[in-house]
Amino acid sequence: MTTRIFSGIQPSGDLHIGNYLGAVRHWVALQQPGAECFYCIVDLHAITVPQEPARLRARTREVLAILLAAGIDPSRSTLFAQSQVPRHTELAWLLNCITPYGWLGRMTQFKGKSAAQREQVTAGLFAYPVLMAADILLYRADQVPVGEDQQQHLELARDIAARFNRLHGETFTLPEPRVTPAGARIRGLDDPAKKMSKSAAGSGHAINLLDPPEVIRRKFQRATTDSLADARFDERRPGVFNLLAIYEAFTGESREAIEARFAGKGYGELKRAVADVTVEALRPLRERHATYAQDPAQLDAIARLGAEKALPIAEATVSAVKERMDVGLAAVNTDERVRRNRAV
Numbered sequence: 037m038t039t040r041i042f043s044g045i046q047p048s049g050d051l052h053i054g055n056y057l058g059a060v061r062h063w064v065a066l067q068q069p070g071a072e073c074f075y076c077i078v079d080l081h082a083i084t085v086p087q088e089p090a091r092l093r094a095r096t097r098e099v100l101a102i103l104l105a106a107g108i109d110p111s112r113s114t115l116f117a118q119s120q121v122p123r124h125t126e127l128a129w130l131l132n133c134i135t136p137y138g139w140l141g142r143m144t145q146f147k148g149k150s151a152a153q154r155e156q157v158t159a160g161l162f163a164y165p166v167l168m169a170a171d172i173l174l175y176r177a178d179q180v181p182v183g184e185d186q187q188q189h190l191e192l193a194r195d196i197a198a199r200f201n202r203l204h205g206e207t208f209t210l211p212e213p214r215v216t217p218a219g220a221r222i223r224g225l226d227d228p229a230k231k232m233s234k235s236a237a238g239s240g241h242a243i244n245l246l247d248p249p250e251v252i253r254r255k256f257q258r259a260t261t262d263s264l265a266d267a268r269f270d271e272r273r274p275g276v277f278n279l280l281a282i283y284e285a286f287t288g289e290s291r292e293a294i295e296a297r298f299a300g301k302g303y304g305e306l307k308r309a310v311a312d313v314t315v316e317a318l319r320p321l322r323e324r325h326a327t328y329a330q331d332p333a334q335l336d337a338i339a340r341l342g343a344e345k346a347l348p349i350a351e352a353t354v355s356a357v358k359e360r361m362d363v364g365l366a367a368v369n370t371d372e373r374v375r376r377n378r379a380v
C-alpha cells in the first residue's frame with residue numbers, strides 16, 4: 037500500500053536555511069518507493085497578507101526552481117502551484133460552509149498575524165486554515181510533513197475532515213502530522229529569540245538559499261552570540277546554540293564531536309566553520325538553481341505537468357463532496373464551452 041504525502045510551501049519571500057533544514061530536505065528524502073508525494077507552492081495562501089506588487093509570479097517560479105534544484109524530482113513527485121488547480125478553492129468554500137467560526141478564531145497564527153496587521157485583516161487570512169485543510173483533503177493525504185508552527189492547522193484539518201464525515205458520510209482520510217522538529221530550531225542570526233523567518237526585516241536575519249558565499253560569510257560573522265566564549269549546546273545561550281545547531285544539521289556530526297572540535301576556540305572560528313559548511317552544503321543547490329532559472333519556459337512546463345497530474349484526483353474528490361452535499365446540477369464540460377466560445 038502506498039502512503040500519500042502532501043505538503044505546501046508559501047512563495048512569500050526568499051527561502052532560507054530554516055525552510056531547507058525544516059522542510060525541503062525532508063521532502064526530498066520522503067520521495068521513496070511506497071510513497072506518493074504531492075508538493076504544492078501555495079500562492080493562494082501567500083496572498084492572505086499583502087504581497088509586494090508584481091512579485092508573486094516570479095517568486096512562485098523561484099520557489100519551483102529551488103525545489104527542483106534541491107532534489108524534488110517531478111517524475112517521482114507531483115509538484116505544482118496551488119492556483120493552477122482551481123479545485124483547491126472550490127473545496128475550501130465547501131469546507132468553509134461546515135467549519136464553525138469559533139474554530140478559526142482560536143487559531144494562534146491568525147491571532148498573531150491579525151494583531152500585527154490590524155488594518156489589513158482580510159476574510160482570506162481568517163479562512164486560511166480552511167484552504168490548507170482543502171489542500172490536504174483534496175488528495176486524501178495520509179501524512180503531512182509540517183513544522184511545529186503548523187500543527188494546530190493540521191489538527192483543524194483533521195477536525196474538519198471528521199466533521200464532514202459525520203455530517204455527510206465517510207469521505208475524507210484523516211491526515212497524520214509528520215512533525216519535523218529540526219528546522220523549528222533554526223533561529224534568526226540577528227535575534228536568536230525568534231525563529232528564522234521569510235518576512236523578518238533586516239539583512240542579518242536569515243541565510244537565504246541563494247545567498248552568494250561572501251554574503252553567507254558576512255551574515256555569520258555578524259551573528260549574535262554572547263560573552264562566554266564557550267561553544268556548547270546550551271539552550272539558555274540561544275545565539276551560540278543556533279550556530280552549533282546549524283553546523284550539526286549540515287554535517288550530521290554528533291554534538292559531542294562538535295563541542296570537542298570547538299573547545300577552547302573563539303567564536304570567530306566557530307562562525308567561520310559554520311559559514312564553510314553552509315556554503316558547501318548550498319553550493320550544488322545554488323548551481324542547479326541557476327540552470328533552472330535561465331529557462332522559465334521549462335519551469336512552467338514542469339509545473340503544468342504537475343498540475344495535470346493533480347487535477348483529476350482533485351476533481352474526483354470535489355465531485356464526491358458536491359454529491360454528498362447535494363450541491364450542483366449537471367456538470368459543465370469546460371473544454372467544450374471554451375471551444376464553442378472560440379468558434380463564435
Ligand code: TRP
Pocket residue numbers: 042043044045046078081167168171172180181182186189
Ligand atoms: N500553512 C503552511 C505554512 O505556512 C503552508 C501550507 C499550505 C501547507 N497548505 C499546506 C503545509 C498543506 C502543509 C499542507 O507553512
